Amino acid sequence: MNGYCKNIIKGGSEVPIVFEKSNGHYIINANQTAISTDGYLEFNGGFFNIYSGEDAIKCSPEGKSNGNTGKILINDGNFYIESKNDAFTATNNIHIVNGTFNIKTENGYDSKTFDSDSESAKGFKLTNNATGCEIKIDNGEFYINTADDAIHSDDSITITGGIFIIFSGDDGIHADNQVILGKENGSNDDLSITIKYSNEGIEGINVKIYSGTYNIYAMDDEI
Numbered sequence: 763m764n765g766y767c768k769n770i771i772k773g774g775s776e777v778p779i780v781f782e783k784s785n786g787h788y789i790i791n792a793n794q795t796a797i798s799t800d801g802y803l804e805f806n807g808g809f810f811n812i813y814s815g816e817d818a819i820k821c822s823p824e825g826k827s828n829g830n831t832g833k834i835l836i837n838d839g840n841f842y843i844e845s846k847n848d849a850f851t852a853t854n855n856i857h858i859v860n861g862t863f864n865i866k867t868e869n870g871y872d873s874k875t876f877d878s879d880s881e882s883a884k885g886f887k888l889t890n891n892a893t894g895c896e897i898k899i900d901n902g903e904f905y906i907n908t909a910d911d912a913i914h915s916d917d918s919i920t921i922t923g924g925i926f927i928i929f930s931g932d933d934g935i936h937a938d939n940q941v942i943l944g945k946e947n948g949s950n951d952d953l954s955i956t957i958k959y960s961n962e963g964i965e966g967i968n969v970k971i972y973s974g975t976y977n978i979y980a981m982d983d984e985i
Contacts, residue, residue, distance in 0.1 A: 773799030776823075776831055783807040783838070795820050796845075801831050803852075805839045805861070818845040821852040822889065832890065836861050849908075851887040858899045868909035871929040871959050876909035878932065883910040891916040891938060899924055911936045912960075919966070922948070926955045934960040934978070941966035944973030951975075 770792045773779045779799045783806040790796045796814040797803070800823040812818045823831045832853030840862045843849045849865045850856060867883035868876045876883055885906040888897050896918040904924060906912040909931040913919060919937040922945050928934045934957035935941060941964060944953050953974030957963045963978035 769795045769798045771797045773801050773803075776801045778802040778804065780804045781806060781808050781839070785809070787811075790814075792816075798822075803834045805834075805836045807838045809840045810842065812841070812843045812845070814843075814845045814847075816846055817848045817851055818843045819850045820848070823853060833857075835859075841865070846883070848882055848884045848887045848910075850885070851882075851889065853888070853890050854892075854895050856886055856888055856897045858902055860900065861902045863902060863904045863906070865905070866907045868931075870907040870909060871931040873909040873931060876931060878910065881910075883931075884908060884914045885912045886914065887911075888915040888917065893917070896920055897937075904928070906930070908932075912957075915939075918942070921953065921955075923952045924954075926957075928955070928957045928960070930957070930960040932960070933962045933965050935964045935966075936962065937966040939966065940968045941970070943969075943971045946972050948973035 770790050777799055778801050787809040789811045792814045794816040796812045796818050798820040803821045821832055821834050833855040834852045836858045838860050842864045844866045849867055865885045885908045886897055897915045899921045901923040904926045907929045911933045912928045912930040913935045915937045918940045920942040950973050956977040958979055
């Protein structure tokens with residue numbers, strides 16, 4: 763799919779976009795946003811190669827949203843994304859059950875052209891700070907190279923499993939409220955997080971680490 767329109771795939775107000783379980787291969791080149799809806803996004807498999815001049819995948823209702831909108835659910839899928847701005851952005855929830863993610867925003871962590879005062883180029887971004895709004899990741903493989911925060915929530919982040927390799931021009935994992943990593947009584951084999959480059963490696967008002975393996979190299983040696 764190649765396009766010079768605003769969105770390549772667009773859902774209207776409170777409209778869900780669902781990619782059913784399949785081996786479909788989607789190659790999307792968008793001048794602006796590749797996939798966008800004001801409602802709800804669900805991925806159940808498939809291969810996505812996305813190149814976008816703005817956000818890659820966006821679920822952000824305009825105006826007041828209800829409890830069923832502004833959510834992204836990824837049950838599975840293989841995502842290769844190069845985006846000028848955010849790779850995944852949602853208002854209320856991002857929940858990843860499984861999947862493979864190779865993400866680059868702007869020109870990556872050492873970008874010389876990114877302006878944090880006027881742009882956002884995060885890997886995963888959640889914009890609502892209301893209670894119960896969170897990024898939740900159960901499992902998956904993640905290679906994230908971002909000019910901005912790799913994983914950012916205006917409220918909370920919970921990561922219980924997966925393999926992460928992160929290069930970030932700002933923070934590796936940042937929540938304005940709480941960060942929870944691993945599982946109570948969990949195995950260190952369930953979660954592996956390597957942050958090769960960042961300002962703050964892991965940042966939140968309240969950070970709880972239960973299990974997992976961590977290798978973090980912050981520019982200012984801050985975690």
